[in-house]
Amino acid sequence: xxxxxxxxxxxxxxxxxxxxxxxxxxxxxxxxxxxxxxxxxxxxxxxxxxxxxxxxxxxxxxxxxxxxxxxxxxxxxxxxxxxxxxxxxxxxxxxxxxxxxxxxxxxxxxxxxxxxxxxxxxxxxxxxxxxxxxxxxxxxxxxxxxxxxxxxxxxxxxxxxxxxxxxxxxxxxxxxxxxxxxxxxxxxxxxxxxxxxxxxxxxxxxxxxxxxxxxxxxxxxxxxxxxxxxxxxxxxxxxxxxxxxxxxxxxxxxxxxxxxxxxxxxxxxxxxxxxxxxxxxxxxxxxxxxxxxxxxxxxxxxxxxxxxxxxxxxxxxxxxxxxxxxxxxxxxxxxxxxxxxxxxxxxxxxxxxxxxxxxxxxxxxxxxxxxxxxxxxxxxxxxxxxxxxxxxxxxxxxxxxxxxxxxxxxxxxxxxxxxxxxxxxxxxxxxxxxxxxxxxxxxxxxxxxxxxxxxxxxxxxxxxxxxxxxxxxxxxxxxxxxxxxxxxxxxxxxxxxxxxxxxxxxxxxxxxxxxxxxxxxxxxxxxxxxxxxxxxxxxxxxxxx
Numbered sequence: 001x002x003x004x005x006x007x008x009x010x011x012x013x014x015x016x017x018x019x020x021x022x023x024x025x026x027x028x029x030x031x032x033x034x035x036x037x038x039x040x041x042x043x044x045x046x047x048x049x050x051x052x053x054x055x056x057x058x059x060x061x062x063x064x065x066x067x068x069x070x071x072x073x074x075x076x077x078x079x080x081x082x083x084x085x086x087x088x089x090x091x092x093x094x095x096x097x098x099x100x101x102x103x104x105x106x107x108x109x110x111x112x113x114x115x116x117x118x119x120x121x122x123x124x125x126x127x128x129x130x131x132x133x134x135x136x137x138x139x140x141x142x143x144x145x146x147x148x149x150x151x152x153x154x155x156x157x158x159x160x161x162x163x164x165x166x167x168x169x170x171x172x173x174x175x176x177x178x179x180x181x182x183x184x185x186x187x188x189x190x191x192x193x194x195x196x197x198x199x200x201x202x203x204x205x206x207x208x209x210x211x212x213x214x215x216x217x218x219x220x221x222x223x224x225x226x227x228x229x230x231x232x233x234x235x236x237x238x239x240x241x242x243x244x245x246x247x248x249x250x251x252x253x254x255x256x257x258x259x260x261x262x263x264x265x266x267x268x269x270x271x272x273x274x275x276x277x278x279x280x281x282x283x284x285x286x287x288x289x290x291x292x293x294x295x296x297x298x299x300x301x302x303x304x305x306x307x308x309x310x311x312x313x314x315x316x317x318x319x320x321x322x323x324x325x326x327x328x329x330x331x332x333x334x335x336x337x338x339x340x341x342x343x344x345x346x347x348x349x350x351x352x353x354x355x356x357x358x359x360x361x362x363x364x365x366x367x368x369x370x371x372x373x374x375x376x377x378x379x380x381x382x383x384x385x386x387x388x389x390x391x392x393x394x395x396x397x398x399x400x401x402x403x404x405x406x407x408x409x410x411x412x413x414x415x416x417x418x419x420x421x422x423x424x425x426x427x428x429x430x431x432x433x434x435x436x437x438x439x440x441x442x443x444x445x446x447x448x449x450x451x452x453x454x455x456x457x458x459x460x461x462x463x464x465x466x467x468x469x470x471x472x473x474x475x476x477x478x479x480x481x482x483x484x485x486x487x488x489x490x491x492x493x494x495x496x497x498x499x500x501x502x503x504x505x506x507x508x509x510x511x512x513x514x515x516x517x518x519x520x521x522x523x524x525x526x527x528x529x530x531x532x533x534x535x536x537x538x539x540x541x542x543x544x545x
Contacts, residue, residue, distance in 0.1 A: 019209040020178035020186070021243035025051055025087050028249040035224065037245075038080045039270060040254035041150040045080055047249065050087075052172040053080075057088030059170030061119065064142055068093035071115045071188060075099045075108070075122040075130055077256045078229035078238075081146045081163055085121060086233070086242040090186045090205070091176060094118075097188040098234035101125075102524065105132030110197060114405065115188050117141055121163065123148060124155040131158055150256055182206035187237050188404060189331050200404030201331045203237070210367035210397050211334040212243035217366045218339045219303065219325060221274060225250040228266055228275040230258055239276060239305075239335030260288035268295050276303040278528060279313050280467065282324065286316035287466060287489060293320060303327050305336055310460035310468075311355045318351070328361035328435070329398075330421055332413065337368045337398040338433065361392070361425065361433045369396025372418075373427045379416045384427040389436055392425045393418035441531060443472040445481050450511050452531075455482055458506045459513075462499065464492035467521050469529045470513060473538035483538045484513035487521045494518070515541075 017023075028037070029051035037050040045053065066072060072089045074096065076082040082098070089096040097115045099108060101123075108129060112120065119142045122130050134143070143159030144166050179186075186205045190198035215221070227245050229252060231238055245252050253270050255262060258281055266272055282304055302317065305327045317324045327336035340362035346354050364371045373382050373390040382390040399419045402410035413420055424442060425435045436442075436451045443450040452470040459468035466489045473483035488494060496516040503512045515538075522530040 018178050018180065018182035018184075018205060020090075020182060020205040021209045021212050021240075021246065022087060022091055022176070022178050022205075023209075024212065024243055024246035025054060026176055028246050032224075032249045035249060036251045038083055038252045038254065040080050040148075043080060043149070047246075050080075050083065051176075053167060054084045054087040054091065055172050055174040055176060056167040056170035057084050058091040058176075059172075059174035060166050061089065061092050061094065061170075062174070063170070064119065066092050066094050066118055069185075070094040070119075071097050071117045072119045072121065073097040073099055073112055073115065073117040074234070075101060075120065075126050076146060076234070077101065077123055077125070077148070077151075078233050078254045079123070079146065079148050079150075079256065080254065081121065081123075081148075082233045083242055083252055083254075084167075086187075086237060087246070090179075091174070093179065093184070095185045095188050095202075096237075097190075098237060100190070100234055100524075101232070103129075105129045105136065107198065108133035109136035111190050111200075112137060112141070114197075115190075115200060119144065120159075121146060122158065123151070124157055125151050125153060127155040127158050134158065148256070179205050182209070183401070185401065189236055191331055199406060199409055202401040202404050203334060204401050207334050207397050207399070208237070208240055208243055211240040211337070211365070212247050214365040214367040214398070215239070215241060215244040215336070216248055218327075218336075218341070219274070219301070221248055221250075221301075223248060223250070226253060226271050226273045227251065228253045228263065228270075228272040229255050230263060230281050231276040236329075236331050236335035239303075239329075241276065258284070260284050261292055264288065264292040264296065267300060271298060272300060273298070274301050274303075276305070279304060279310060280523060280529075282317050282322075283313050283466060285322070286313060286320060296321075299323060301325065303336070305329065310457055311352075311359055312457075312460040314355045314358055315351060318355075324358065326358055326360065326362065327365075328433075329365075332400045332419060332421075333368075333394055334398050334400075337365045337394055337396075338362050338371045339365055340432065359434075360428065361435050363432060364394075364396070365398060367396070368394065368398040370394065371433060373425050373433055374418065376420065379418070382427055384429050384431065386426050386428055386434070389424050389426055392421045392423040392433060392435070394421065395419060441471070443470070443480055443482050445472075445475070445478045445510055450482055452482070455484070455503070455507065455511055455513065458503055459484060459486065459499070461506070462494065462502050464488050464494040466492075467529065469521055469531055469534055471531055471535045471538050473515060474542045475514070481514040482511065483515045483517065483534075483541075485517045485519055485521055485534050485537075488518060517541075 028047040033048035037047040145157040326340040329337040382388040467487035472480040475481040
């Protein structure tokens with residue numbers, strides 16, 4: 001039965017438009033046409049120019065038959081071309097598939113095939129990998145080469161046209177509009193694929209719009225912020241910050257690679273106010289020589305995510321004057337969908353307590369409906385007692401459409417009306433979530449559950465340790481025991497007995513690593529330590545012994 005508010009009050013062109021982040025670019029170009037939008041080496045583009053270049057890209061793609069439901073892949077660094085792809089590709093109705101530049105040719109070929117890419121826009125730095133990937137495809141696609149002046153290394157062109165020539169043929173007056181339905185796909189992001197082929201995570205325009213705005217509100221970004229691209233734009237579409245910066249009418253400062261020297265130079269030169277990154281990025285900054293940080297007197301805000309931040313990293317960043325905010329999310333949640341929202345009285349607490357509070361995964365983002373910790377068997381909430389573990393689950397607009405061509409995996413991940421993250425956590429009495437471990441990373445030793453993160457937090461406190469990862473290794477008596485892989489600071493030294501003795505002073509005996517390996521830890525392009533690689537190494541070593 002209809003109520004009085006349903007009669008004659010329908011959607012129409014005057015009162016409804018599908019949500020899309022494409023509107024942010026058009027607005028900034030209209031309101032702030034001459035403000036600097038993108039800085040990359042010697043190149044500078046205003047918001048008017050960025051809008052024009054994005055429209056030319058859309059026009060050129062459309063001229064090659066790209067349209068609704070097609071896929072355009074991008075194998076690019078953090079460059080102006082990647083910014084433009086985030087607007088120009090979806091403006092045609094197509095879906096942008098940003099590729100991880102560290103992947104091998106076989107995986108890239110799988111993604112191009114699975115996503116049915118019609119066009120590939122690729123930086124010449126990756127031509128050796130891309131050439132092999134293209135050779136593995138059973139079809140021909142249009143390849144557009146990006147020849148970035150900031151890159152002076154090896155690599156040739158693979159396509160029939162270079163990016164600048166390609167967009168020059170497009171029209172700056174290409175009609176700019178959003179999708180007919182905000183549920184339409186805007187981007188395709190593949191998971192790491194550590195347990196098989198990667199899964200294709202599909203984002204919609206509505207979620208991209210809302211998370212772009214949530215980044216501003218949940219982080220408290222002022223208008224015209226200056227954002228440094230230490231986070232790869234290919235990773236969850238740069239946590240949606242490409243679209244966020246258009247909404248903010250701020251400035252994108254591009255970096256091809258993460259290097260502490262380049263980071264601090266950019267902060268000084270351009271007055272960078274904000275940046276994002278995994279714990280390893282912040283650790284590199286915190287441990288950089290003091291002279292690199294000289295001359296930076298303004299406030300710099302950083303988002304930390306991608307892995308639970310060690311307490312030592314949070315404390316170190318506070319020591320050099322960077323205001324860190326911890327966010328949490330996954331590829332399936334558009335990047336960050338939860339934030340450790342700060343309270344004013346926390347600043348009056350001892351530093352150790354501040355670090356503990358700020359190290360939690362926190363509460364839902366403004367545009368997310370809910371984050372909670374449930375017993376995955378009963379789907380009942382766990383007590384807010386800091387101890388009872390369950391699985392973190394999300395629901396709301398900041399959850400993917402689903403996995404491309406994989407209804408079974410989609411249904412499993414959405415079971416019970418929640419998105420299942422696979423992360424194990426507890427609820428604190430104030431309703432904040434705290435991760436204890438990934439379900440696959442929990443070490444079960446003699447029937448006792450050991451959190452690898454808890455052991456890692458202790459290891460990070462050792463003065464010689466710059467990075468730590470703890471995984472299970474088989475043990476004939478206990479089933480499995482902790483094995484620690486450690487990366488040491490430059491010039492520092494430590495021995496296995498020394499590390500074990502250090503752990504003995506800070507944790508229960510059954511949690512102490514039984515084996516310590518010193519090495520350079522394998523990491524993803526976003527700074528996550530690849531524990532699956534270490535698990536295999538630990539198993540192999542145990543088998544030999």
